[in-house]
Amino acid sequence: MRLNWVVGCAWFIASATIAGEIGQAQSQMDQAGGIALQAETQLANEEAPIAFRNSGLNLRSSSAMVVDQKTGRILFGKNTDARMPIASITKLMTAMVVLDAQLPLDEKIAISSEDRDALKGTHSRIKVGTKLSRQLALQLALMSSENRAAAALARAYPGGFPAFVVAMNRKAESLGMSHTRFVDSTGLNSNNISTAQDLVTMVNAAYRYPLIRDMTTTGFYDVALRGGPRRVQFKNTNMLVRNKTWEIGLSKTGFINEAGHCLVMQANIANRPTVIVLLDSWGKLSRVGDAQRIKKWIKSAKAPSIASAS
Numbered sequence: 001m002r003l004n005w006v007v008g009c010a011w012f013i014a015s016a017t018i019a020g021e022i023g024q025a026q027s028q029m030d031q032a033g034g035i036a037l038q039a040e041t042q043l044a045n046e047e048a049p050i051a052f053r054n055s056g057l058n059l060r061s062s063s064a065m066v067v068d069q070k071t072g073r074i075l076f077g078k079n080t081d082a083r084m085p086i087a088s089i090t091k092l093m094t095a096m097v098v099l100d101a102q103l104p105l106d107e108k109i110a111i112s113s114e115d116r117d118a119l120k121g122t123h124s125r126i127k128v129g130t131k132l133s134r135q136l137a138l139q140l141a142l143m144s145s146e147n148r149a150a151a152a153l154a155r156a157y158p159g160g161f162p163a164f165v166v167a168m169n170r171k172a173e174s175l176g177m178s179h180t181r182f183v184d185s186t187g188l189n190s191n192n193i194s195t196a197q198d199l200v201t202m203v204n205a206a207y208r209y210p211l212i213r214d215m216t217t218t219g220f221y222d223v224a225l226r227g228g229p230r231r232v233q234f235k236n237t238n239m240l241v242r243n244k245t246w247e248i249g250l251s252k253t254g255f256i257n258e259a260g261h262c263l264v265m266q267a268n269i270a271n272r273p274t275v276i277v278l279l280d281s282w283g284k285l286s287r288v289g290d291a292q293r294i295k296k297w298i299k300s301a302k303a304p305s306i307a308s309a310s
Contacts, residue, residue, distance in 0.1 A: 057297045059290045062260065062280035065196035066294055069204065069266060069273035075304055076294070080196045083179050084279055087254030088145045088237075089199060089262050090187030092206045092216075095142055097167045098134070098153050099209055105135035107156075115151040119188050120256065124148045125232060130225055140223070142215040144234040145253060147186040154185035161185070175201050190258035196277045203264050203275050207250050213266075216251045217241050238263065240291060249273070253287070263287040269298045 057076055063084060066076040074080075108131045116128070126132070126140070126148045137153050140146040154164035161184075168182040180194040180202075194202070206212045219242040222231040237253040240246045247268040254262035260280035267274055276294055281287040 055297075057293065059278070059293060060281050060283065060286040061278040061290050062282075063196045063277075064279070064290065065200055065275075065277045066298075067200050067275045069207075069275050073304065075274070075298070077196070081179070082279075083193050083195055085190040085256065085259035086187060086192055086194045086199065086279065087256045087259040087262050088147075088150075088187040089194075089202075089252050089254040089264055090182060090185065090192045091141050091145065091150050092202055092212065092252050092264070093168050093171060093182060094150050094153060094185040095138055095212050095215075096206055096209060097164060097171055098138060098157070099211065100171065101157065101167075103134060103157075105133065105138075107134050108132065109134055109137055109152050109156045111148050111152050112155070114155060115148040117147050117151075117186070117188055122147055122188070125234075126225065136223065138211070139215050139218070139221060140234055142212065142252065143218050143221060143236050145237050146234070147188060150186045151184075172198075172202075175205050177201055187254055187259075188256060190256060196279055199264055199277045199279075200275050203250060203266055203277065207266050213250050217248050238265070238288075240265070240288060246295075261287045263291060265291065267295075269295050272298065274298065 055076055059078060061078070063079040063082050064076065065074065065078070065080045067074055111126050111128055111130045111132065113128050117124070124146060126146060132140070132149065132152070134153065134156070137146075137149040141150040141153065154161045157164040157167070159166075164185060165182055168185070169180075172180045172182065177194065177198040180198045181191065183189050183191045217236075219236050221234045223234060224231050236242065236251070238248075238251045241248050241251055248265055249268065250264075250266040252264050260282060261284055262280065263276070263278045265276045267276065274294075276291060278287045278290050281290060283289075
């Protein structure tokens with residue numbers, strides 16, 4: 001009996017000791033795991049570009065990039081290499097290809113049934129048969145994102161639509177936009193894809209065209225369609241160009257379901273020329289909200305300071 005009691009005590013003590021050692025070991029492992037996770041997070045933060053670290057900038061867009069236009073320094077980035085549809089941001093490339101061809105801007109282009117949107121079925125106030133000058137077609141495509149105008153510009157290009165798309169991709173390649181592909185002039189096709197980083201390049205290139213700068217920042221434009229006395233007012237799709245607190249040098253919006261709401265801009269913020277790219281924003285006004293957040297962030301001096309040119 002005594003022997004059984006002794007054995008039982010010994011077993012209990014041994015079990016308690018082992019359990020204590022296991023608990024201590026588990027505690028040490030948990031502590032080590034926590035330290036490792038903290039170290040991993042810190043390392044990832046340290047290895048990230050300085051512009052991305054602890055920025056305090058929380059954007060709703062899936063992909064975004066903010067760049068100091070003067071120095072080329074990245075001020076903020078989020079999924080900058082993600083390839084995604086860009087919708088009507090495409091029309092900046094459409095405009096550059098048209099202007100590079102040096103086609104007569106006063107030449108009349110008739111809107112035809114071929115220019116209708118057979119892919120998404122979007123509405124247009126430009127009726128089939130309407131004749132527009134090439135310059136007016138550019139104005140409406142860039143400012144109001146008129147798809148029939150953009151389609152007509154490609155159709156009226158030497159060699160037609162196929163040659164125009166080739167020219168678009170050739171232009172992108174010449175600019176170093178290696179992750180970009182175009183299949184149409186409107187952006188209605190979701191196979192028009194790019195990255196935030198490539199679009200910064202495209203915005204900088206488009207900014208060198210005074211006509212594109214002027215057309216994309218016009219707030220309203222009255223047009224007499226089909227020769228009638230009644231004038232139709234077209235608005236800029238970016239409401240910020242009509243906001244006097246913004247100094248915008250170039251602007252383009254875009255939307256299809258696959259791309260979400262997109263916005264690219266060149267703007268002067270706190271005396272700093274800045275390029276902003278916002279892609280796949282989840283709400284109609286989120287891209288505008290993101291732009292306002294970026295502006296506030298830069299003005300609050302939380303953005304990295306301007307790097308000296310090397």
